[in-house]
Amino acid sequence: MKYSLLPKTDLKISAIGLGTNAVGGHNLYDNLNEEDGKNLVRTALDNGISFIDTADVYGTGRSEELVGEVLKEYPRDRYVIATKGGSDWRNGIRDNSPEYLRKAVGESLERLQLESIDLYYIHWPDNKTPVKEAVAELAKLKAEGKIKAVGVSNFTLEQLKEANSEGGISAIQLQYHMLDRSVEKDILPYCVEHGITVVPYGPLAFGILGGKYDEDFLLEEGDWRKRVPLFQEGEFEKNLAIVEKLKALAGRLGTDVSKLALAWLLAQPGIDSVIPGGKRPDQVLANLEAADIELDEELLEEIDEILKEK
Ligand SMILES: NC(=O)c1ccc[n+]([C@@H]2O[C@H](COP(=O)([O-])OP(=O)(O)OC[C@H]3O[C@@H](n4cnc5c(N)ncnc54)[C@H](OP(=O)(O)O)[C@@H]3O)[C@@H](O)[C@H]2O)c1
Incomplete structure (x- = not known):
């Protein structure tokens, strides 16, 4: 496993992390039995993964609780825990106000049973709180030792620039994978220039780059991916055609498409760690x-040619 320092900290994040969206009986995915969910986190920590990603909203708090129960079994320096807040799921609104963020950090600390959160992201911009005010509150929480690094997620370049006006942002989490490269246009170059790590979410295109879906694959009722453009009729078939070509290339390299997809992300500038779910x-x-x-x-160029066909 390769490790790198989370920018502006001395925390070592593993190149492969773990996304825990499915841990905690989440409405985004089929429910994962809670003990199985905890075992996923143990498997990760026992095998060199240090970077664990969760959010207060996953399983409406349950993911943080289950992850926290597992973290207690490990020394504090064995993991870097990232969580997110700023969406008041109880009321169905995004809220990045300083008061709400302070309350959310406190609640996440309780659910995780920790004294500090290594990386705290604003999950989604609320498009009403001035970004600088939200980030200033996180800087205060950092000074108080409640969080160790500040991140944002799903921010536009403009919002990111505002958030980083004092240079305090360590990471941004955005959708980025072989089938959606939109961040490469402007956010990624900005992050490389300003020493912000980009943590791609959905690195396996929410399962499509796992390589096991075919044209008969049907999303079950209630599966959130029904709303994701990648899975819409027409788009899905195009994505599968790309996956077939990537599978052939991966086969030549003696690997499979999911590993190729993760390795490809890690080969991009500004990417230190990926957080596949499972x-x-x-x-x-x-x-x-x-x-x-x-x-x-040469291989990266070959992959580029395949991805351009979309
Ligand atoms: N910041 C945000 O707004 C945001 C949004 C979404 C996600 N995230 C974070 O990003 C993490 C990752 O995203 P994600 O879990 O939604 O999507 P993902 O990592 O792109 O895809 C996960 C799916 O890929 C399949 N998979 C995993 N490992 C595989 C392997 N080795 N071979 C074949 N298939 C494999 C599994 O599908 P099957 O279930 O079909 O086996 C799994 O459910 C989340 O857990 C969460 O922490 C953040």
Whole structure:
């Protein structure tokens, strides 16, 4: 496993992290049995993954609680825990106000049973609180030792620039994977220039780059991915065609498309860690192997050609 420092901290994040969206009986995915969810986190921590990603809203608090129960079993320096807040799920509104963020950080600390959160992201901009005010409150919480680093998620470039006006942002979390490269246009170059790490979410295109879906794949009623453009009729078939080509290339390299997709992200400038989700320990273990795949310029160009076909 490769590690790098989370910008502006001395915390070591692993190149492969773990996304815990599915841990905690989340309405985004089929419910994962709680003990199975906890075992996913244990599998990650036992095998070199240090970077664990959760959010207060996952399982409406339950993901943080379950992750927290597992973290207690490990020394504090074995993991870097990231969580997110600023969406008041109880009232269905986004709220980045200083008062709400302070309350949310306090509640996340309780659910995680920790004295400090390593990386705290504003999950979504609320488009009403001035970004600088929201970030200033997180800077205060950092000074108080409640969080160690400040991040934002789903921010536009303009919002990110405002958030980073004092240079205090360590990370931004955004959708980024082989089938959606929109962040490459402006956010990624800004982050590289300003020493902000980009943590891609949905690195496996929410399962499509896992390589096991075909044209007969049907999302169950209530699956949130029904609203995701990648899964819409027409778009989904185009994505599957790309995946087929990537599978052939991965086969030539002696790997599979999911590992290729993660290794490809890690080969991009500004990316230090990816946080694939998963529901089974074998998926966590398989994803770990991506950290050892090196893609040279020639292969990256070949992949580019395939991705351009979309
Ligand atoms: N900041 C935000 O707004 C935001 C939004 C979304 C996600 N996130 C974070 O990003 C993390 C990752 O995103 P995600 O979990 O939604 O999507 P993802 O990582 O792109 O995809 C996860 C899915 O990929 C499949 N998969 C995982 N490992 C695999 C393997 N080795 N081989 C084949 N298939 C594999 C599984 O699908 P099957 O279930 O079909 O097996 C799994 O459910 C989340 O857990 C969360 O922490 C953040």
